[in-house]
Amino acid sequence: MKTYTYKKSQELFKKAAEVIPCGIYGHFSPAPLIPVTDYPFYIDKAKGSRFWDVDGNEFIDYMCAYGPMVLGYNNPLIDAAAEEQRKKVNCGTAPARVMVDLAQEMVNTVDIADWAFFAKNGADMTTFSLMVARAHTGRNKIIRLKGGYHGTAPWMQSPDHHGITFNDNKDIVMGEWNNYEALEKYIHEHKGEVAGIISTPYHHPTFADNELPAKGYWKKVEALCKNEGVVLIIDAVRTGFRLDYGGSNEYFDFKPDLIAFCKAIANGYPISSLVGTNEMMNAASNVFHTGSYWYSAEPMAAALATIRELKRVNAVEKMFETGTKLGNGLIELAKDHGYNMKMSGHPAMPYFRITDDPSLMLHQKWCGECTKRGAYFTSHHNWFMSAAHTDEDIAETLKIADEGFKAIKE
Amino acid sequence: MSYQLIKAGINLYAIFKNLEDLIALDEESRNLIKGKKISIQFLVKNGPKAWLQFENETCKVGQGIMHNPSVKLWFKSPEHLNKMFDGEANPIPLKGFTKLGFLQKEFVKITEKLEYYLKPEKLENPSKEYIEINTRFTLTVAAFALPEIVKYNREAKLSASHIPDGKIQLWVLPNDPAVFLTVKNGEISAQKGTTEKPDAIMEMKDYQTANNFLNGKSNPFLAIAIGDVIIRGQTNMLDSLSLILDKVQNYV
Numbered sequence: 022m023k024t025y026t027y028k029k030s031q032e033l034f035k036k037a038a039e040v041i042p043c044g045i046y047g048h049f050s051p052a053p054l055i056p057v058t059d060y061p062f063y064i065d066k067a068k069g070s071r072f073w074d075v076d077g078n079e080f081i082d083y084m085c086a087y088g089p090m091v092l093g094y095n096n097p098l099i100d101a102a103a104e105e106q107r108k109k110v111n112c113g114t115a116p117a118r119v120m121v122d123l124a125q126e127m128v129n130t131v132d133i134a135d136w137a138f139f140a141k142n143g144a145d146m147t148t149f150s151l152m153v154a155r156a157h158t159g160r161n162k163i164i165r166l167k168g169g170y171h172g173t174a175p176w177m178q179s180p181d182h183h184g185i186t187f188n189d190n191k192d193i194v195m196g197e198w199n200n201y202e203a204l205e206k207y208i209h210e211h212k213g214e215v216a217g218i219i220s221t222p223y224h225h226p227t228f229a230d231n232e233l234p235a236k237g238y239w240k241k242v243e244a245l246c247k248n249e250g251v252v253l254i255i256d257a258v259r260t261g262f263r264l265d266y267g268g269s270n271e272y273f274d275f276k277p278d279l280i281a282f283c284k285a286i287a288n289g290y291p292i293s294s295l296v297g298t299n300e301m302m303n304a305a306s307n308v309f310h311t312g313s314y315w316y317s318a319e320p321m322a323a324a325l326a327t328i329r330e331l332k333r334v335n336a337v338e339k340m341f342e343t344g345t346k347l348g349n350g351l352i353e354l355a356k357d358h359g360y361n362m363k364m365s366g367h368p369a370m371p372y373f374r375i376t377d378d379p380s381l382m383l384h385q386k387w388c389g390e391c392t393k394r395g396a397y398f399t400s401h402h403n404w405f406m407s408a409a410h411t412d413e414d415i416a417e418t419l420k421i422a423d424e425g426f427k428a429i430k431e
Numbered sequence: 432m433s434y435q436l437i438k439a440g441i442n443l444y445a446i447f448k449n450l451e452d453l454i455a456l457d458e459e460s461r462n463l464i465k466g467k468k469i470s471i472q473f474l475v476k477n478g479p480k481a482w483l484q485f486e487n488e489t490c491k492v493g494q495g496i497m498h499n500p501s502v503k504l505w506f507k508s509p510e511h512l513n514k515m516f517d518g519e520a521n522p523i524p525l526k527g528f529t530k531l532g533f534l535q536k537e538f539v540k541i542t543e544k545l546e547y548y549l550k551p552e553k554l555e556n557p558s559k560e561y562i563e564i565n566t567r568f569t570l571t572v573a574a575f576a577l578p579e580i581v582k583y584n585r586e587a588k589l590s591a592s593h594i595p596d597g598k599i600q601l602w603v604l605p606n607d608p609a610v611f612l613t614v615k616n617g618e619i620s621a622q623k624g625t626t627e628k629p630d631a632i633m634e635m636k637d638y639q640t641a642n643n644f645l646n647g648k649s650n651p652f653l654a655i656a657i658g659d660v661i662i663r664g665q666t667n668m669l670d671s672l673s674l675i676l677d678k679v680q681n682y683v
Contacts, residue, residue, distance in 0.1 A: 031657060038653040051656040053666060058658045179593065181586040181674055228667040380597075380630045380664040401666070 022424045025078040025393045030062040033075060047173070048087055053227075053401045059389030067094035070409040072397075080397040081414050081421075083347075085405035088259050088284030091340075092330055093409025099288045099326045106322030117318035123325045127296055130328055132267040133276050134296035138305060140315045143258030143283035144172025146295040147219065149310045150279045151176065153297065154217030154252035157304035161192040162211065164218045168198065168226035171219060171256050198224040199235045201242060208249050217252035217279075218242065222260055222269040223367065227401045228381070230374060231366030239275035246278075252301070253277040258284055258293070262331055263340055263369040263405070268296075272367075285331075290323035336408035337369070343415060344368030344406040350419045358426035372403040383429060391418075391425035433583040436478055438682045439509030440579030441572070442516045443473055443481040446549070446683070447492050448575050448623075449568045450483060453545050454490040456564055460544050461488050463537040469530055471538075472500035473522075478509035479579075502527030502534065551646065559638075566638050567608040569645040570601065574610035574621040576679045577672075581619050590674040592617040597630030599668055603641040604634050614668070619675075631664035647680065 034051070038044035045051060045062060054060040061074030070093060072082050085091065092099060110117055120139065127137035140146055151163050163176075171177045175189035196204050196218070208215050222239075224232040246253040254277060260269035261282040270277050278301050283293035291314070297305060331337070348364040348371050355362035355375065360383075366372045375384040381400060388398040396418045398404065453460050470484040482497035483490060504522035506512040514520035524531060548564050549572070551557050557565065581591040594614045602609035602625065611626040612619050635641035640659045643649035651673075654660040662669055 034656050035653070038650055038656070043652040044650075044656060045652075050652065052652065052662070055663055055666065056658075056661065057656055062656070179589060181589040181593075181671075183674070183677075187585070228665060380628070382632075382664045385663060 022394050022421070024390075025061070025074075025076070025395070027058070027061050027074065027076050027078070029075040034062045053399070054389075055385040055400060056389045059393045069093040069095075070407060070411065070414050078395070080392070080395055081410075081418055082397050083404040083406070083418075084397060084399055084402070085407050086289060087402075088405050089287070089289045090405075090409075091262065091285035091336065091407050092288045092327060092334070093407060094289070096288055096330070096409075098330055099290075099323050102326035103290055103319045103323040107319040109318070111319040112314060112317050116316050117321070119318050119321045119325060120316065123321045126325055126328050127282075127294060130266055130332070131280065131296050132271055133278075133280065133298055134268075135299040136297060136302050136305065138295045138297075139321065140293045140295075140310075140312060141291050142172070143256070143281060143293050144174050144177065145310075145312065145315075146281035146283065146293045147171040147177070147254075147256050147258070148174050149295050149305075149308065150219060150252075150254040150256075150281055151217060152308045152310060153279060153295070153301055153304045154254060156308050157252055157301055158216040158250060160214055160216035162194055162215045163192060164194045164196045164204065164207065164215060166196045166198045166220050166224070168224065168229065169219075169221055169256070170226070171258075198232060199238055201235075201238055201245075204242065205245055208245060208251060212249070215249070215251050217254050218246060219254040219256055221256050222264070222273055225259060225366055225370065225372065225403050230363060231370075231372040231403055233366070234273055239270070239273050243275045243277070252279060254279045254281070256281050258282065259370060259403070259405075260367070261285055262328070263337065264367055266328075266332055266337060286327065287320050287324035288327045290320035290327075291317070292320035292324050294324075331408070334408055339408045340369035340406040340410075341367075343410045343412070344371050346412070346415050347371070347406070347410075347418065348373070350415065351422055354419060354422050354426060358423075358430065360426065366403055369406045370403045371406070373398075386429045387422075387425050390428040391421050394421045394424055396421040396425075434682070435509040435513055437579050437583050439475055439512045440479045440582070441576045441679075441682050442513060443475070443479045444494055444579060445572045445575035446516070446545070447481060447483065448571050449545055449549070450490045450541065451492055451623075452564075452567055452571070453541065453548065454485070454488065456567075457544060457548075460541050463540055464488060464490070467533065467537070469502065469533055470497060470500040471502045471504060471527075471534075472497050473504050473506070473512070474525070475506045475509055475512045478506070478512065500526070502530045504534075551642075562642050563638050566603060566642040566645065570603070570608055570610055570641065571623065572683060573645060573676060573679050574601065574612060574623075576682065577612065577675055578619045578621060580675055580678050580682070581617075584678060587675045587678055588617070590671045591619055593671045594619075594668050595630070595665060597665060597668060598626045598628070599672060600626055600629035600632045600634075602632075602634050603638055604636050606634075612672070629664065631666055631668040632662065633669055634661045634663075635659070636661070 063075040124137040128134045178185045180187040257269045262285040264272040279297040345368045361376045385400040388400040464485040468486045503526035580587045599612045609625045
């Protein structure tokens with residue numbers, strides 16, 4: 022099987038590094054792509070479940086733009102809805118009608134939602150959720166969980182990171198995933214001080230197996246929050262519309278007060294949303310939070326079309342199915358080659374790890390070998406399935422994975 | 432106060448650590464200790480303690496208290512020690528007055544040579560040999576400075592607490608010079624050489640690349656992206672480690 026090279030990607034990166042800090046910054050940084058020489062840096066075009074890099078190499082994409090792509094790249098239906106709105110107005114002096122339609126769709130779709138607020142990125146909404154929780158409770162402290170990611174605003178980062186101070190984290194308290202007792206203890210010991218708890222619905226850190234909630238965990242957290250007047254915030258930026266149309270909390274059978282959405286909400290068009298219960302609406306109204314492009318109508322039209330299309334094509338069920346097929350296939354293949362492959366998390370966002378080498382070096386090598394044969398796998402992060410991934414994609418991926426296993430043995 | 436304490440620890444444990452390689456690699460320095468057997472204890476009040484031993488044309492550097500050294504030098508504070516390293520103060524000898532000649536002549540020449548190899552900015556066109564030694568020394572300083580920074584710097588302590596227990600190997604290909612770091616419960620210790628099963632590896636493809644990387648002359652993201660610096664394994668360990676490494680230049 023032919024392996025790819027990335028001459029043009031490398032050249033472009035060198036140019037980029039002269040005029041862009043880091044060349045490629047943030048979550049697209051090449052640094053966690055290991056071995057870095059096995060990965061493309063720049064994309065040329067994309068369609069369906071695949072993308073082509075600037076060197077002309079074709080990949081079946083299991084990162085889906087790190088989540089936003091959920092119905093396939095350049096989905097004609099979504100693009101047509103966006104284009105129709107763009108022709109009318111995108112960024113205007115007042116909101117477009119589609120904003121109301123989208124809010125209504127969110128309220129109709131997400132079980133706990135009585136209202137919806139829109140912005141651009143996940144972090145806009147996780148930050149807003151903290152402001153709403155504080156406005157609602159009149160309290161300062163927010164509990165977040167170790168290993169949880171909610172964006173890059175100063176409150177979300179550790180104070181040892183560049184540009185962050187200990188003051189930025191003054192009212193942020195670290196809890197631990199699945200440790201209800203510690204949460205309860207802290208909240209009881211700090212009665213009347215905790216405004217909110219923010220967490221992903223299941224634990225999907227990087228460089229570690231993903232963890233589902235322990236039996237009864239969320240029900241207990243929900244009850245604790247209700248009893249203590251703490252706002253329960255779910256960061257569904259990654260999980261939203263991949264686990265359940267009604268909110269990924271529904272998949273785990275509990276009801277938060279606020280849910281932050283982004284990524285899969287508009288199939289790649291820039292929009293995020295915070296939804297909440299009636300009880301939170303007054304606080305959400307009182308908090309002033311806005312941005313130059315938060316009223317852009319084109320992404321709203323794309324989001325409206327995406328949510329409807331997700332339901333129409335049974336995307337959640339499809340992603341579960343293809344993710345499970347992929348996982349089972351990889352586990353079986355690994356076994357045939359004498360390795361143990363572990364799949365954790367939810368099948369629509371699986372995290373894979375070859376457990377034979379805890380340092381991850383073997384797993385990294387395998388992911389790199391697969392990527393340079395056309396199946397884009399990262400080794401540090403959960404992958405993303407989309408409704409555009411087909412059985413043919415899975416079959417082709419397993420062939421590539423087989424070659425990858427052969428390559429790491431050599 | 433913590434600044435002086437960290438700097439003193441780095442001076443004694445990281446800068447002086449290079450004396451071992453200096454004596455091994457630099458003939459002129461080695462000749463200065465020919466036929467000499469002398470050990471020096473450095474004692475800093477409320478600060479680090481270290482010893483140097485010159486014997487059989489080799490040098491050993493250790494942390495803590497040495498049994499019966501030839502010379503004992505006392506410093507009334509970490510700041511006092513640091514001033515000595517900057518050439519602005521003298522130590523207070525407690526023992527070994529007959530060896531003061533060595534301290535004032537040969538030892539001064541050895542430390543001047545050490546400084547020469549640690550400061551490439553003073554040379555216009557450093558030779559290949561110079562770059563190799565400078566790279567080796569810079570790597571040692573970086574590795575052995577880390578534990579001192581982690582002990583007393585609040586942010587570094589936090590960064591270290593985020594590093595999972597395990598071993599991190601740093602080396603210049605083909606695997607020499609090499610240092611490795613052991614992380615346990617948020618504490619870091621450094622050793623020269625290689626470890627059998629590192630959890631994370633940072634390898635620099637050659638001396639020049641390593642020199643540029645370690646001396647902050649290259650863009651680390653570019654170096655990693657183009658494969659000049661290769662990282663593998665639990666690279667989340669390296670993410671937190673790099674935050675501490677970035678602080679080394681504040682103290683040396």
